Amino acid sequence: MLTDTIAAIATPIGEGGIGIVRVSGQEAFKIASRVFKQVKKGISWCKENESHKLYYGYIVEPETGIVIDQVLLGVMRSPHSYTGEDVVEFNCHGGVLPVKKTLELVLIQGARLAEPGEFTKRAFLNGRLDLTQAEAVLDVIRAKTEESLKLAASHLKGELARTINQLMDRLLGLLALIEVNIDFPEENLANFSPAEAIELIQEILAKVNDLIATADHGKIYREGMRIVIVGCPNVGKSSLLNVLLQEKRAIVTDLPGTTRDIIEESVNINGIPVRLVDTAGLRAPENIVEEEGIARTHALIQQADLILFMLASDTGLEVDLQEIFDLVKDKKGIILVNKIDLVPGDFLVSRLKEKIKDTPIMKLSVKNKIGLRELKDKITEIVLNGQVKMTVPLWVSNVRHKIALIRARQSLEDSLTGLENNVPEDLLAIDLKNAWEALGEITGTAVSEDIINRIFADFCVGK
Ligand SMILES: Nc1nc2c(ncn2[C@@H]2O[C@H](COP(=O)(O)OP(=O)(O)OP(=O)(O)O)[C@@H](O)[C@H]2O)c(=O)[nH]1
Ligand SMILES: [Mg+2]
Known part of the structure; x- marks a missing residue:
C-alpha cells in the first residue's frame, strides 16, 4: 500500500493567496516532471540532491500544451520530508479551478487521491512521527484557544512520547532481567531482586498515575465543553x-x-474552548413551536457538561422551580x-440557599456587565476542580491515551501483587509485558492496524 503515490489538495477549497496540491510517493517526481515546466534560470529542479527548494514554472497539460497556472514547485526528497517519501507541492494561485485542475492532471499521470490523513499516516508508518505526534497534528489544526494549542504543540514536540518511552525502557530492562532468570535459573547470571523490582514498578506506577490525573483536565482543553443556559x-x-x-x-x-x-456558539472562557448554548425559556408552552423548543432544551440539559440556571431578581421565584431543579x-x-441592577437580589439568594445546598449561586447584571468576570472564573474553577491555570508540564488530553494508561496501571498493580505473593517469574513477566504493550499503544510501537485506521480517518484529506 505504501508503494503507490498519493495526491490531494492540502489547502481549503476557496479563494486565497495560494492553494497547494501535495503529492507523495515513489512516482512523485516522475509525475511532476510531466506536468511542470520550469522557467529555467539556474539548476533544474529534478537534478539529484536538489531538495527543500522552490522552483518557479508552469503547470502545463501534457497533451495539449495548455498552461493551467503559474506555480512554485516545492521539492522535498526522501527521507527528509513530512511523509518520509519523495514529496512535491504545487503552490498554485489560490482559486478553486487552478488547484482542482492541477490535482486532476496529477491524478491522470498516475497518482491516487489520498485518503483522509494519509500523508500523516505515512509519516507515522515511515517513522517520521510517533502516534502521539500524529494525533497532535490534528489537535494543532483544531485548537480553539491558546491553551489548547499550547497543549497540542507540546505533544507535537514529542514530549508525551518521550515520557512514555522512558517508562517503557525501564520496564523492558526489568523484563530482560526476569527473562534471563527464567531461562537460566541456576546460573544466577542476573541479580534479580524482588525488592528492587517492587521499587522500580512502584516508581513507574506513580508516573502513570500522575499522567492519568491530568487526563480529565487535558480532555477539557483539547475537546472543550458544552455549557447550556436554561431558565x-x-x-x-x-x-x-x-x-x-x-x-x-x-x-x-x-x-x-x-x-x-437552540443557539450554539463557540467562546473562549479562560482558555477553555466552550460550546455555549442558549435555549428557549422553560414554561408551560403556549404553542407548538415553543413546545418543541422546550423539548429540545430538556434534551440538551442531558448532554451538558455544565448548566447555567438563570433567574431574574425582579421576578424571582414566581413559578414553581422544583421541576426545573429536578x-x-x-x-x-x-x-x-x-x-x-433592577432589584438587588439578596432576598432571592437567601431564599434559594434554603432550597439548594451544593450548587453555587451568583448575582449578576448582564445589562450593566456586573459579575461576568466572577462567573467566568467560577466556571473554570468548577470544571477544573479549582485548578485554574495549566501548571503541570505534561498533560494527557486524549481519551485513547487515558484508556491505555489505565490498562498499564492495572497490569503494573497486578505485577506488584504477584511479586508480593511470590508468583512464578513467567507470570510476572506476562503482567509486565502487558503494561509495556499498553504504554506502547500510546506511542504506536505496539498498536493494531484497526486503531491506526480509526485515528487517521478523523483527519482531513491532504493532511
Ligand atoms: N435590567 C436588566 N435587563 C436585562 C438584563 N439582562 C437582560 N435584560 C433584559 O431582559 C429582557 C429579556 O432578555 P433576553 O436575553 O431576551 O431573555 P431570555 O431569557 O433569552 O428570554 P427568552 O428567550 O424569552 O426565554 C430584554 O429586554 C433584556 O434587555 C439585566 O441584567 N438587567
Ligand atoms: Mg432568549
Missing part, C-alpha cells in the same frame, strides 16, 4: 450568550418566549440571579 423566559439568557460572545448573536427582546430554537440536579451547575 424561565425573559430572565436574560440570550443577553448572557451575547455578552460572553461579544456579539449580538441571539435576538433579545422584552417579550417572554423570544428564543424558540431536571438539573444531577448536573454540575451554577444558579445565576440576573438583573440585580
Whole structure:
C-alpha cells in the first residue's frame, strides 16, 4: 500500500493567496516532471540532491500544451520530508479551478487521491512521527484557544512520547532481567531482586498515575465543553450568550418566549474552548413551536457538561422551580440571579440557599456587565476542580491515551501483587509485558492496524 503515490489538495477549497496540491510517493517526481515546466534560470529542479527548494514554472497539460497556472514547485526528497517519501507541492494561485485542475492532471499521470490523513499516516508508518505526534497534528489544526494549542504543540514536540518511552525502557530492562532468570535459573547470571523490582514498578506506577490525573483536565482543553443556559423566559439568557460572545448573536427582546430554537456558539472562557448554548425559556408552552423548543432544551440539559440556571431578581421565584431543579440536579451547575441592577437580589439568594445546598449561586447584571468576570472564573474553577491555570508540564488530553494508561496501571498493580505473593517469574513477566504493550499503544510501537485506521480517518484529506 505504501508503494503507490498519493495526491490531494492540502489547502481549503476557496479563494486565497495560494492553494497547494501535495503529492507523495515513489512516482512523485516522475509525475511532476510531466506536468511542470520550469522557467529555467539556474539548476533544474529534478537534478539529484536538489531538495527543500522552490522552483518557479508552469503547470502545463501534457497533451495539449495548455498552461493551467503559474506555480512554485516545492521539492522535498526522501527521507527528509513530512511523509518520509519523495514529496512535491504545487503552490498554485489560490482559486478553486487552478488547484482542482492541477490535482486532476496529477491524478491522470498516475497518482491516487489520498485518503483522509494519509500523508500523516505515512509519516507515522515511515517513522517520521510517533502516534502521539500524529494525533497532535490534528489537535494543532483544531485548537480553539491558546491553551489548547499550547497543549497540542507540546505533544507535537514529542514530549508525551518521550515520557512514555522512558517508562517503557525501564520496564523492558526489568523484563530482560526476569527473562534471563527464567531461562537460566541456576546460573544466577542476573541479580534479580524482588525488592528492587517492587521499587522500580512502584516508581513507574506513580508516573502513570500522575499522567492519568491530568487526563480529565487535558480532555477539557483539547475537546472543550458544552455549557447550556436554561431558565424561565425573559430572565436574560440570550443577553448572557451575547455578552460572553461579544456579539449580538441571539435576538433579545422584552417579550417572554423570544428564543424558540437552540443557539450554539463557540467562546473562549479562560482558555477553555466552550460550546455555549442558549435555549428557549422553560414554561408551560403556549404553542407548538415553543413546545418543541422546550423539548429540545430538556434534551440538551442531558448532554451538558455544565448548566447555567438563570433567574431574574425582579421576578424571582414566581413559578414553581422544583421541576426545573429536578431536571438539573444531577448536573454540575451554577444558579445565576440576573438583573440585580433592577432589584438587588439578596432576598432571592437567601431564599434559594434554603432550597439548594451544593450548587453555587451568583448575582449578576448582564445589562450593566456586573459579575461576568466572577462567573467566568467560577466556571473554570468548577470544571477544573479549582485548578485554574495549566501548571503541570505534561498533560494527557486524549481519551485513547487515558484508556491505555489505565490498562498499564492495572497490569503494573497486578505485577506488584504477584511479586508480593511470590508468583512464578513467567507470570510476572506476562503482567509486565502487558503494561509495556499498553504504554506502547500510546506511542504506536505496539498498536493494531484497526486503531491506526480509526485515528487517521478523523483527519482531513491532504493532511
Ligand atoms: N435590567 C436588566 N435587563 C436585562 C438584563 N439582562 C437582560 N435584560 C433584559 O431582559 C429582557 C429579556 O432578555 P433576553 O436575553 O431576551 O431573555 P431570555 O431569557 O433569552 O428570554 P427568552 O428567550 O424569552 O426565554 C430584554 O429586554 C433584556 O434587555 C439585566 O441584567 N438587567
Ligand atoms: Mg432568549
